[in-house]
Amino acid sequence: MAELLIKNGFVVDPSQKMNGDVADIAIRDGTIVEKVGSDAKVIDAKGKVVMPGGVDIHAHVAGPKVNAGRLMRPEDKLFKSPNAQEHYRVEMGFSIPSTFKTGYDYARMGYAFVMEAAMPPLHSPHVHEEIHDTPIIDEAALPVFANNWFVMEYLKKEEIENTAAYVAWLLSATKGYGIKLVNPGGTAAWAWGLNCLSIDDPVPFYDITPAEIIAGLIKTNEYLGLPHSIHIHQNSLGVPGNYKVTLDSLKIAEGVKANNKFDREQVMHSTHIQFHSYGGDSWANFESKAKEVMDYVNTHRNITVDLGCVTLDETTTMTADGPFEHHLNSLNHLKWANTDVELETAAGVVPYVYDKDIKVCGIQWAIGLELGLYAKDPSRTFITTDHPNAGPFTRYPRVIKWLMSQKAREATLDSLKYCSKVIDATDLHGIDTERTLYEIAQMTRTGPAKALGLSHVYGGLGPGLDANVAVYDLDLNNMPTDPEEIEKAFSRALWFVKSGQVVVKDGEITHHGNKRTVWVHAKVRENHQVTRDIQDKFLKNYTLGIGNYPVWDHLAPNPYVIEVDGEA
Amino acid sequence: MATIRMKPVKTPDLFLECFCISPDVFAGKTPTEISRLEVREGKARNELGDFFDIAGSSGKTAEETDIFIDGDCSRVKYIGSKMTAGSVTVNGNADMYVGGWMKGGSIHVRGNVDSFCGLAMEGGEIQIDGNAQNYVGCAYRGDWRGMRGGTIRINGSAGNDIGTFMLGGTIIIEKDAFIHISTHAEGGTVVIKGDVQSRVGGQMVKGDIYVFGTIEHMLPGFKEIGTVDKNILGQSMKFRHFIGDLGERHPKKKGREIYGNLYLRAS
Structure with a gap:
């Protein structure tokens, strides 16, 4: 013992x-x-x-797009790869660290659990292989659903039961944890070179709107009683003036009650809210709408958010929001990777430098912190950097410092080239709130664990x-x-x-730990129609056979399976 | 000025990674201290003194320190990398990354150098008496921030990928170069006094290239706009003036698009 x-x-x-x-x-x-x-x-x-050990509700730490980032950015490793210590593996990279560095760095910060925030279902074996390769920390992964052909076809006909049967099948097949939405409909539209920039833009061909996809997946999630709520990266990410779209999307959750046995209260987790709290109508009059967004979140208990704080570093953006990465590449002209994942999703990768000498970057930095300081309920507002999109996860301690110390915020504000313009465009300069250790623990431990339905672990x-x-x-x-x-x-x-x-x-x-992979097995009634639809699509549309699709057990050798009875 | 004299006494089996051979590191250290600096051969940690006899004295600062290596360094990487002042002279050949990330001071190699000479250099001067291999004054693999300043002069010829992602500074090749000159460049000047085979200025946004000899195959993205007289490195010559790469984006200045310039000596 x-x-x-x-x-x-x-x-x-x-x-x-x-x-x-x-x-x-x-x-x-x-x-x-x-x-x-x-x-x-x-x-x-x-x-x-x-x-308690930290819980990270949203980070991109494993899978094909993380690896694409590693491959296309050898310079991310330059002079940032300490030589191996005896008995331990070499650590490489900064914004897209190697699997070993990922595990070690989270452990050094005292983090126990990390949610991989976007798993392309087709590539879930790769995600699980990488998760297995990451030492110490427990991990789970959220498959993306909001641009999936099955989901769009079922939800167009408002077939929640069928959507639920499909979701349950996919969670088991991919050893996934919950329902992730990335730019609902917009990523599917990207296959036509288009995007959905508001929640009422119809998705080409499918003739469904992002609002319908979001509402349908909330219903599906609560129908199944999954431990986590839907986890949404909203439409119109990173666009000036997008806070209206953000509020519109949040309103979809109004009046919906959580149904689960995991002590979860929210029905929508809105991720990296910093990227969705922008005012103005161009980069010239870009400004913060953190107060408007947080006022809404504060008064609606069935919503949780994470911050996605910009840390003013050189980093690598990567998201299943394919059209956004194309847009970003046309702004900074750096490297761009783009891919389409058959019937399911897409992804893009672009390096990005959040430069202290650029006004917009300074404002983005301020917005992330404003949101963290305006939050009335720290147990519903979690610290993230949307690793690596707004900054690497190794900067969480820095975000904590900024949230806990006005002095630290002012020092960084003073170091910005366009300090006075950032002060004009945001409220950060006037906020004297300083988060306590108790609140930081709510924002990094208790809160995210509860939102994930994992407060029993x-x-x-x-x-x-x-x-x-x-x-x-x-x-x-x-x-x-x-x-x-x-x-x-x-x-x-x-x-x-x-x-x-x-x-x-x-x-x-000092030790490589006892790593586990957490996933959800949702039991549903046998659904012949969905079974037939799945077989049909694998015959007609997928490039691989259904037998080769599910994640083999040996790829996730340390399972921690959460059973959900979706029939009840 | 004080000089540290180094004489190679042992050839490494693999290649030595000597980030420490720099006036910045040597300054203020005795030869004994310098001989204990760490160098890596593969994964093995060694001391500089295992491979070199070290004598002389160093100055208080990098600026007051000269390094003279009397012998062949064909298996020594990173000589003078990241240096900010002082000088390094190699009386022989040197391996890769001579003067990589260099910010100031001067390096003189009396023999040939391998690839990545002056990689991502920001300032200072590099003089190579012999030939250079590939990637002279280019960016680190994957990086978009190449050479920003300083001068590299190769008295012999050079290989491919010269001045990739160049942002500033000057590269002079006295003889021929192979392919890929100023690819992706957004500034800087490359002068090639001999011939180039092909792919000159591919995806170039801004910057200048001078070729005194011939270009065997021109890129289709370059357009000839006329003939100009230019004085370059003290020589007045007539050049055919091309702009490009027309397939690449180009910034505007006062309403006019800025292109990369390719000056090919008129025959």
């Missing part, structure tokens, strides 16, 4: 309303328990902050939960006056225990 006791730390765990209470955390066989025997190994956390330190515990070098009674110390503490955990195993000590990796 492996026992561990983390003693005397300031425990910050919103799931138990603990705000720096000095307490011990007892661990036995990978699970948090009430108490352990006197032989337990002791970690002294006196004077340090103890938090992650995001807390209550008995029975998975023993993921991070100890940070911060003294709650004597918080550093220099905000850089906050960033440093969150970048390198003093200790990180993942599923009961010490994986990080003094910011260095």
Whole structure:
């Protein structure tokens, strides 16, 4: 019996309303328990902050587009690839780190779970191979549905039961976790060289609107009672004035109640909301509409959001929003990769430099933070950078620093070339809110775990939960006056225990962990029509046979399957 | 000025990665300290002193430090990379990445160099008495930010991919070059005093290319617009003036499109 006791730390765990209470955390066989025997190994956390392991609700960390980014950007590795330490693998890359660096860096920050935010179903074997190759962290992946031929055909006829049967089949076939929507309808329109820039633009050929796709998938999700809600990347991403489209899309969730057995309350998770909170009608009069968007989110409890903060770095954008990447490439003239995924989706990859000397980048940076500061309920607003689109995930500690310290925000604001123009176009300069450690824990632990329907595993330190515990070098009674110390503490955990195993000590990796892949198996009534439709499309349209489509079990050898009874 | 003298005493089996051979690193160090600097041969960590006898003295700053390597460095990479001041002289050949990411100072190689000489260079001067292999003054693999400033002069000939993604600075090739000159360039000047085979200025947005000899195959994206008299490197000559690459995007300045210029010596 492996026992561990983390003693005397300031425990910050919103799931138990603990705000720096000095307490011990007892661990036995990978699970948090009430108490352990006197032989337990002791970690002294006196004077340090103890938090549950972090939960990242949205990052692009595995799969073909991440790999395309790695292939097309050898320069991302230049001088950013530390030589291997004994017993550990070489780490490479910055914005699109190698699988090993991904696992190691998340662990160093004390993160236990990461959601791969867009899995093209056809390429799910690749996604799972890469997930398996990423050490330490638990991962799950969201297959994309909103431009899928089956989904559009069923929803056009308002066949929720059929859509649900198809979704359940696809989740099992791809070992997926939930329903992801990327630019609903717009990516399908991209096959005709078009886009859907509002939720009422009809999708060519299918004659369905993004609004109908969104509403239909919300219904499908709640019909099945999946642990996570729909997870949506809305239409019109990154376009000045798009906040109206954002509000229109959010309104689709109005009045819908969550139906699930996983303690999830929201019916829509709107991701990287920073990219969707833009005012103005061109880059010249581009401005923040963070307040308008957050005011709406604050008053609607059935919506959660994540920030997608711009971190002012050189990074690599990658999304299933094919038309957006084409648009971005015509702005910056750098490299562009584009692909179509048969009946399902598309994707694009373009490098991007969020330059401090460019006005628009400064405004984008400010919008991300404004959203995080305007949020009235931090347990519904999560910290992300839409890794790697707005910045690499390794910058989460920096985002935490900005949210916790006005001084740090002002210092960065002063370093922008168009500082006064950024101040004019945003409210950031006037906001004196400083997030507390408790709120940061809500935004990075408890909140995302609950939104994913995983609060029975992650995001807390209550008995029975998975023993993921991070100890940070911060003294709650004597918080550093220099905000850089906050960033440093969150970048390198003093200790990180993942599923009961010490994986990080003094910011260095000590163990390769017990990685798991989480997916959802939704049971539905046998549906002959959907079964026939699937077989039909594989015969007529797909380039491969149905037998070669599902992810083989050996590609995900450490499964953690969540059973959902969609018949009930 | 103080000089550090290095003499190769052992040829590595593989290739040595010597990021440390730079006045910036050597400045303020004794020969003993310098001989302990880390160099890599494949995955093996070694000390510089395992491969070189090191004598002389270094200056307090890079500016006051000269490095003289008396012998063949055909298997030594990254000589003078990232240097900002001072000088490096190699009395022999050198391998890849001579003066890569260099910001200032000067490098003189009395023999030949391999590829990637002056890669992504920002300033300073490189003089190669012999020939250069490929990728003179180009961008790092995948990168779109190539040479920004400084001068590279190759007294012999050079291979392919010269000045790829060039943004500024000057490259002079005294003899011939093979293919791909100033591909994707958005600035800078390349002068080739000999002949070039083909693919000159492909996808070029801005910048200047001078060819004193002949171009065997012109790219179809270049259009001849007239003849001009130019004084280049102290020589006055008549050139045929081409603009291009017409297949590429071109920025506008005061309402007029800016093109890459290709000057081919009129016969």
